[in-house]
Amino acid sequence: MTKAELTPELQTPIWVEDEWDPPMPPTDLIFDDEEPLESNRHRIAMNVLIAAVHEAFAGRKDYFTGGNMFVYFNSEQARNRDFKGPDFFVTLDVDGTKERQGWVVWDEDGRYPNVIVELMSPSTARKDLGPKKDVYERTFRLPEYFVYDPFAPDSLRGWRLTGQAYEELTKDDRGWLWCDSLGLWLGTWEGTLQQENATWLRFFDGDGNVILLPEELAKIERQRAKIERQRAEDERRRAEDERRRAEDERQRAEEAFSELEALKERLRERGIDLESL
Numbered sequence: 456m457t458k459a460e461l462t463p464e465l466q467t468p469i470w471v472e473d474e475w476d477p478p479m480p481p482t483d484l485i486f487d488d489e490e491p492l493e494s495n496r497h498r499i500a501m502n503v504l505i506a507a508v509h510e511a512f513a514g515r516k517d518y519f520t521g522g523n524m525f526v527y528f529n530s531e532q533a534r535n536r537d538f539k540g541p542d543f544f545v546t547l548d549v550d551g552t553k554e555r556q557g558w559v560v561w562d563e564d565g566r567y568p569n570v571i572v573e574l575m576s577p578s579t580a581r582k583d584l585g586p587k588k589d590v591y592e593r594t595f596r597l598p599e600y601f602v603y604d605p606f607a608p609d610s611l612r613g614w615r616l617t618g619q620a621y622e623e624l625t626k627d628d629r630g631w632l633w634c635d636s637l638g639l640w641l642g643t644w645e646g647t648l649q650q651e652n653a654t655w656l657r658f659f660d661g662d663g664n665v666i667l668l669p670e671e672l673a674k675i676e677r678q679r680a681k682i683e684r685q686r687a688e689d690e691r692r693r694a695e696d697e698r699r700r701a702e703d704e705r706q707r708a709e710e711a712f713s714e715l716e717a718l719k720e721r722l723r724e725r726g727i728d729l730e731s732l
Contacts, residue, residue: 493574493576493578493579494576494605494606495651496605496606496651496653497542497574497576497605499648499649499651499655500574500603500605500655500656501522501523501542501543501574502522503648503655503656503657503668504520504522504543504572504656504658505520505521505522505543506668506669507657507658507666507668508520508545508637508658510666510667510668510669510672511637511639511658511660511666515551516550516551516552517547517548517549517550517551518545518546518547518548518549518551519545519546519549519550519551519553519555519558520543520544520545520546521543521544521555521558522541522542522543522544523540523542524540524541524544524555524556524557524558525540525557525558526540526541526544526557526558526560526567526568527557527558527559527560527561528560528567528594528595529560540557540558541568541571541572541573541587542572542573542574543571543572543573543574544558544568544570544571544572545568545569545570545636545637546558546563546566546567546568546569547569547636548566549563549566567595567596567597568595568597569597569598569599569636569637570597570598570599570600570601570634570636570637571591571595571597571599571600571601572600572601572602572603572641572656573587573600573601573602573603574602574603574604574605574656575602575603575604575607575610576604576606577604580602580604583602584602588600588614588621592614592616592620592621596616597616598615598616598635598636599613599614599615599616599634599635599636600613600614600621601613601614601632601634601641603656605653605654605655605656606653608643608645608654609630611626611630611632611641611642611643611656612624612632613632613634613641615635629642629663630642630643631643631659634658637658638661639658639659639660639661639666640658640659640660640661640663641656641657641658641659642656642657642659643655643656643657644656644657644665648668
């Protein structure tokens with residue numbers, strides 16, 4: 456469509472093209488639906504994964520990891536409020552220091568997450584394995600997708616984008632799955648975290664060592680400090696014992712010397728000269 460305009464200089468009509476302004480993305484985004492996670496175990500499981508990535512990537516600033524955060528990827532989806540964010544995700548090669556309330560694709564230069572983990576429950580499994588998985592595969596083109604039910608130790612599954620479709624990953628002999636994007640294993644670990652005993656989903660390094668959490672590292676550090684204090688105390692006691700033994704030997708030597716001098720004196724009193732013997 457065109458319109459006529461008159462230039463001041465020529466006062467004759469010229470034709471210029473109408474400029475088309477694309478609609479701006481919505482700005483009234485919601486980042487909290489006030490819905491809690493399925494259970495306290497789900498909350499712990501999410502925080503464990505987030506903390507482990509921060510430990511594994513310590514010193515790096517080129518990644519962002521979050522959990523239970525909204526991911527907005529198009530205007531229609533944002534307007535309809537029809538997508539709740541993943542339980543856990545990692546995006547690589549981004550500014551990890553940037554403040555974010557959620558992940559808004561058009562504010563991130565079109566970047567989508569690289570890895571997503573959904574912590575399933577009986578009420579969410581159908582969605583996690585169906586519509587969400589389809590969105591991750593077809594819209595996000597998400598490289599790697601994993602699911603796990605914290606109350607079902609054998610529920611771990613994962614997919615890697617191969618070509619245009621997902622290919623399900625095969626577990627190793629330990630029941631673990633390799634996350635190529637992060638260079639880490641995802642596997643189960645049984646133990647107590649935050650006073651709850653369960654089979655947790657954990658990250659492991661390439662050698663199979665569990666990525667320790669800050670509280671685990673702090674506990675190890677406390678144990679190490681305790682051992683060092685005990686070692687120092689043992690050394691102090693050994694040094695004190697050695698000092699006492701040396702003092703005892705010195706006292707015995709002095710006593711022996713005094714007894715010898717006393718004996719010499721008694722002999723001299725009797726007219727016995729030791730020097731002439």
